[in-house]
Amino acid sequence: MRDILSVLQQIEPELSKSERILAALLRNDAEFIVNAGITDVAERAGVSPPTVTRFAVGLAARVTPPSRCRLPRSPSPEPGT
Numbered sequence: 001m002r003d004i005l006s007v008l009q010q011i012e013p014e015l016s017k018s019e020r021i022l023a024a025l026l027r028n029d030a031e032f033i034v035n036a037g038i039t040d041v042a043e044r045a046g047v048s049p050p051t052v053t054r055f056a057v058g059l060a061a062r063v064t065p066p067s068r069c070r071l072p073r074s075p076s077p078e079p080g081t
Contacts, residue, residue, distance in 0.1 A: 003063075004026070004059065004063055005027065007059065007062050007063050008023045008026065008027065008059070011062065018045075018047040018048075018051045018055075019051070019055050019058075021045045021046065021047060022041070022045050022047065022051070022052065022055045023055075025041070025044065025045050032044070038052045038053060
């Protein structure tokens with residue numbers, strides 16, 4: 001697993017203005033980010049909750065190895081049901 005702060009530094013040039021705000025908030029107040037809800041983070045950063053979600057998902061995809069990012073599959077439906 002890669003270090004989140006290292007990943008942020010590497011991808012910062014690619015981030016949108018809103019994502020850079022969230023990255024700065026993560027660097028400066030990680031405890032708040034970890035313990036707060038999406039709406040609270042969005043309000044503090046001045047961005048929308050969907051922006052926070054997209055940022056978190058995108059960052060997780062870059063930090064977590066691909067084998068850990070796979071979503072579980074739904075069981076196949078039984079024939080005749």
